[in-house]
Amino acid sequence: MSVRPLRARTRGDVVTNQSANPPSATSPGHVLAVLRAHGPMTRQELQERIGLSRVTLVERLDALRRQGFVRASGHRDSSGGRRAELLEVDDETSAALTVDLGQSHAALAVTDLRGSVAARETHRLPVRHRPDDVVPMLLDAGRELLSRTGRTGALRAMALSLPGQIDHERGVTVAPPTMPDWNGRTLRDPFEDAFGVPVLLENDANALAFGDYCAMGRPDSTVLGVKVGTGIGAGVVVSGRIHRGESGTAGEMGHMRIEGSDRRCGCGRRGCVAANASGSALVRDLRAVGVRSMDDVVRRVADGRGDAVRAAAEAGHLVGTVLATVVTIINPRFVRVGGAVGILPPFLEAVRKAVEEYAHASALRGLEVSGSELGEDGAFVGLAGLVADATLSPAAVDATLAP
Ligand SMILES: [Zn+2]
Structure with a gap:
């Protein structure tokens, strides 16, 4: 940490075709x-x-x-x-190309600016996939999807979400250790070159949180979105904007430490929430009963098998305990829990109970904790919402209309 002299901040949250001159109040x-x-x-x-x-x-x-x-x-x-x-x-005439990239999948959708999906497709990706293979595949798939929907000419922007932090200034990712080949990659350029539109990058949990916020009709209140899938992440929407923090780390709830745990986490440290309560932790914990993947976990919980239901509830309790601290600090009005594990009923119920038990009483007043209702479209809705904010901003609109 260092102390620097105060200076005016020039860094914008959304890097897009914003002009240097602020628009006049009547533009x-x-x-x-x-x-x-x-x-x-x-x-x-x-x-x-x-x-x-x-x-x-x-x-x-x-x-x-x-x-x-x-x-x-x-x-x-x-x-x-x-x-x-x-x-x-x-918000229906313009189109967005949205891509949700994960550790084992890439999902693409062509949407309008409200996040209604015109067409989508999902590609399974091999373990340790590399941008040199995946980016060209995404370019082809994106072009094909746009042409199939007849929306190529209506494309206003593209948005891509992925785990890890984003350097918004440079369009570079700081990928999680589970996706080492994506670390430090310039991701904006290849897509900008291919599609000729602004490209927005966003952390996956932030995109999901923003999706829930948009789906709620953009309420004038703080929304905390928690994503529990393979890993654990969270996004905070304050005053209609994602709070990313100074280095894009805000919401990395999965790497808060649990007292007394020694389990090694994918981030290289020990005792993280994610090492104990994420989808991959559940897969590992249920290996003895034949579970090999997240899909197995989800199926086993849905079938009501005691071991899986118990494990999901214990994981939910851990996440809820940590979430209670976050809720006390952030004091949101809404908490939405999403992701394949997050929406499992025993997990969600345990989260809710732990938050009620451990969060500060005044932070609980008016708080609503529920499962995300967006399902697999969550990231698309959030990314389309970000595209709407970027392309419908006064500066972007004036730039588009400029002769
Ligand atoms: Zn960790």
Whole structure:
């Protein structure tokens, strides 16, 4: 740690085609932002809120409509009997290519900006897969998926989630030890070159948390998303933005230490939550009864086999105990637990009980802990939400409309 003189921060959270000049409060991008926050609205209502002349506003709206940013959404009956056209943000015309990359799979989907999936496919990946093989495969699969859905021309951006930390400034990943070949790789460039659109990278647990936040209708409250799959991660959404921390490590709940545990973790240390309560820990613990994969764990719990149900509940208790501390510190309104293991009922129930038992009483007031309802689309919804925020931002919209 070092002490540095204070300086103005210039680093943006989302690195995309943002122009250096902030948009004027009446630019087309600003008109869209108002519509996004308060729409659907009539032209009259927009004009009153923004204070533009009618002619200029109509010009702005025409430009936004031509580019597929704005559309009509019915009419409002006014007192004078005239029906005024309602306008809203068009989040269906534009497309996003979203990719969720894991230790054993890569799932791709073409979505609109709300995360509705037009087409998806999942590729199983070998253990210790390498970017030199996987990236070209993803480029081909992405092109094919876009062309099959007829959405190539509508593509606004691409977003990719993967385990580990992301250096957002450089578009480089700090991959977990289980994916050593992905460490320090520049991932943004090959996709940007291939698709000619901005590429967003995000940690997988952050993407899932953001997906839950978007699916809830972007509430004005703090959302904590926990992902328990092969590993354990968490994402925090505060004021509509993912809190990533100073080095992209925020939410790495799986590597908090459990007192008294000596189990070796994939991160190289001992006693981590992930070494005791993740999907891979469950696979290892249930090896004696024939479990070989996460799918086996999920099936065995669903079948109600005592050993698997007990192991899932114990893992849930451990995660819940740690989560109680996180809840006390962050004080969220919603906790959503997702991932293949996270949504197993005995696991989730144990998480909920431990949080209720150990979190500070005032942090429990109004807290809602539940399973993520997004299933396998969770990352897609979150990534599409990030694409929406990046491409519908005033600066990005003005850049798109610039002659
Ligand atoms: Zn660890």
